[in-house]
Amino acid sequence: MPLLNRATTLELRKLLLTHPNSGDPDALFWPAIAHGSHALDWTRPVDVGAVRRYFVSPAVTALGMSEMRFHDLRHTYASMMLAAGFKPYEVSRWMGHASVSTTDGIYAHLDPSDYNEQIARFEAYVAEA
Known part of the structure; x- marks a missing residue:
């Protein structure tokens, strides 16, 4: 999925520069947590x-939200991309869906639509006819 947020991209660049194995193209990007502690272990996935x-x-608990799964982040991403006006076909490709109908059927209904632009366009068309 493309990162379409400059602030996130900047933070990831900073992470790459401070990575303990910076410059090693085979290094793991995210560290594991060492067994028995919360210490980071860059040698394990x-x-x-x-x-x-x-x-x-x-x-999530501190924010007063209900429990979530990592997969929920994919749902949030797809929903936000569609709400921002990206074409379902683009989002479908980014998500790796086999069919655009998967993307459209699962995510497109989550954002209430504002049809003012479409109404104005149709009214202008009818007025000309």
């Missing part, structure tokens, strides 16, 4: 369960 348990869940 990230453990999504541990990240959720030790970081995401406490943050």
Whole structure:
């Protein structure tokens, strides 16, 4: 999925510059958590369960939100991209969906639509006819 936010891209660049293995194209981008502690371990792949348990869940609880899964972030991304006006075909490709109908059927209904522009366009057309 493309990163369409300059602030996020900037933060990721900073992370790359401070990465303990910066410059190593084979280095793991995200660290794991060392067994028995919350210390970062750059030699092992990230453990999504541990990240959720030790970081995401406490943050979600502190914000007073209901529990969430990592997959919910994909749902949020797709919904926001469609609400921002990106074409369902583009979002479908970014999400890796086999069909645009998957993207449209699952995510497009989540944002209430404002049809003022379409109404004005149709009214102008009818007025000319």
